[in-house]
Amino acid sequence: MNSILADGSPGKRSSDGERYPALSDRHGWVSYVFIAAGFLALVPILSTHRVTDFMIFCIFALSFDVLYGFMGRLSFGHILYLGTGAYAAGLFIRYVDKNPVAAVLLGVAAAVATGMIIGPIVVRTTGACFALINLAFNQIGFFLVLSPLREFTNGEDGLGVHAAQIGFFNTSSPSVMFWFVFACLLAVFYLLRQLTRSPYGLMVRCINENESRVRFLGYNTFFYKWVTFVIASGVAGLAGTLTTLNYKYVNPNVMDVHSNVGVIFACLIGGAGNLYGALLGGVIYMIISNTLPRYIQSWEMFLGISLLLIVFKFRQGVWGYLGDLWSYYQRKREQGKS
Amino acid sequence: MLKIDNINVSYGHAKVLHDVSLEIRHGEMGFIIGRNGAGKTTLLKSIIGLLTPWSGSILFQGQAVVGLSPERLSLAGIRYVGQEKKVFASLTVRENLEIAAYACQEPVEKAIDRITGFYPKMKKFLDTKAGLLSGGQRQILLVGRALVGTPKLLLIDEPTQGLAAIVIEDINDIMSDLKQQVSALIVEQNLAMVNRLADRVFVLKEGKIVSEIDDKSMMSDTRKLEEYV
């Protein structure tokens, strides 16, 4: 497999400016400490509830990064899976059992199942087709919860959802929710990191670089793409279930097609292709979207303009930029030594 | 006519050509030989502007042309015929020539006369969709297209590749006729053709020119040439 990647060294930049984790081999557990510290540091600045929001969005951003950063497919309808998870959990608690843990598991399962069904149709396409087909499915999902399933979902008005308390897990308490989401975030990050550095992850990156060559070598690229899609859906579903538990409410806006811009923006500005960028971008986007509407009226336009700027001038995102600075600094140091 | 001076060309991060230099004088037919993967196609593509060397210079009739677009170079008199023998499949033979004629503002009849001049059988196929032509006919169409507007330098990549022996003979004859009319730089694996037509042979190995032969006796000795390939 090493012969496929023209440049398998860590920290190598591919032609789009995407960056593979340069620090992953060296930092190990330190990164978790950094992440944890980062989020904990935000708590006194904003409220516990807000930071929980941020973390949920970051989980969603991580799921999107798997699809976009690693597999190289831009989806414009990924929020469908978040919504599926959210509604599955919500409906479960409302109509079946108030156990929140079961609801989370069910929500993830629902998202995974949806991903498994839609996946085969969608992963066959690339580029703009992939983006828009996902958008279309997103639209279908949105429509479904809005209209035909209205008797269950309550349509536009949404469902109030109150989970019961299981042991110490009380969803009504902001701090309990905070720690639960925090744990989920770290767990997801750990799992995805292991995954992307495993042989499977390497394979997915190879497929991203040059799919036909991988296929010529005899691998079933379709299967790998499908699995990746399902994983991304599942993680998004997790984010969805957490949203429902956090807000105790779910309505069709959780699947709103327009919200996809947010996660795309987050991954772009943070830097796609390494999970850190998704986290960074997620936080940045959350901060922007929470503070800006208060000061700028047409913040959609602001989003549009910043997207244009990123696409033309700043493709590597903040994480990539930091990485560049780091390499530059290292090179200077080496030159100084010799 | 054409002077390439120390060009370096890369595909992404892979360096393909290292300090390549060669020169073709007016009226000369130069051949590039070498193994697959040596960089022959890259070299031709760099001349026509489909790839850009990141260092070195290319002079065509004294003018620096690195960085110019294929369109401009084509109008300046360089024509490129690629390896894949791609024609405009959904258009007819006549329409293929029309497009070439339109670009140089030459009347299409002149282009048609020229191609039927060196390959009379093409007359039958003028209104056939180019996609239906055989490999050899496509190659002839491509050469015919390239000659529209009387170019000064032809760059042809493996004209006889994949063609039947009889067709290769036809191509050889066409090339012979062309010899006095245009300068050319041709990539070829078919050493018999090289033998017959070359004024100068360049051997490309792993992205470097390892030898340049202008000694006619050397060229006719096919076995000697094989040593280099």
Next chain:
Amino acid sequence: MIYTIMYGFTIGAILYFISIGLSLTFGTMRVINFAHTLIYTLGVYFLVTFMAALNGHIVLSGVLAVLCVIPVSYLIERFVIRKLYGQSVDYTFIATFAISLIGVDLIKRIWGVNPYPLSDPIGTYLTFFDFTFPVYRVLIIGIAIVLFFALEWFFRRSIIGKIVAASLDDEDGVRCLGVNVKRYFSIVFVLGSVLAALGGVLYAPISSIQPYMGHSILLLAFAVVIVGGMGNLRGTFVAAFALGMVMSVTARYWSQGAEVMVFIVMGVVLIFKPLDL
């Protein structure tokens, strides 16, 4: 039932106008231009403004509105699409989406968020075997058919059309003959935009005019392009009318499901005819 068919054909005609540009841009430059339907929306709003300025003279307003989108479309092509399309489809997509965001916002600022009402400009009806049809809808369908033949001629006969067809086969080959394909792609792009604006202008009197009208139409147009084949103009024609019919028939029995049914059809088509980009 016959009205359902008529309605289906009308929608089909409008979809056709919009999808041509998308299909062509996709076939030549391999990009989906999210801002395409922004042009559609813009055309409609220009129409509204001109109508107000010219005292309701709809034909002249329509023509001016369609002409006014040309510079906008050219700017988008020149400064965004051309810079990006060689590089990455994804970035072009995001960039054109960004333009669409900015554009919709500008529209909201200039024209406000509230829907504008316009009414059927002809208002008369044709009677045909006991059925009455609004002339206006018949006119739309008629224009679509004329357009189809005009485009067929254009692509088969004119030199521009041949160059575009050749570029679809072998773009580098065309360039190496001395033709500046980028210029022709621009022409195609602007042509596509003009047709989209035309579709918008024609549809405006019988639809609701609000800043987000482009979004829903984009997906439908995209479905048409997928079902009909990218870059395949005849396919686009057939697919547009077929999907228009799907919408119309679905609307008759299940009023909200019309759009969704189109996507379901698209999904089914994709299962059996997997795409390759």
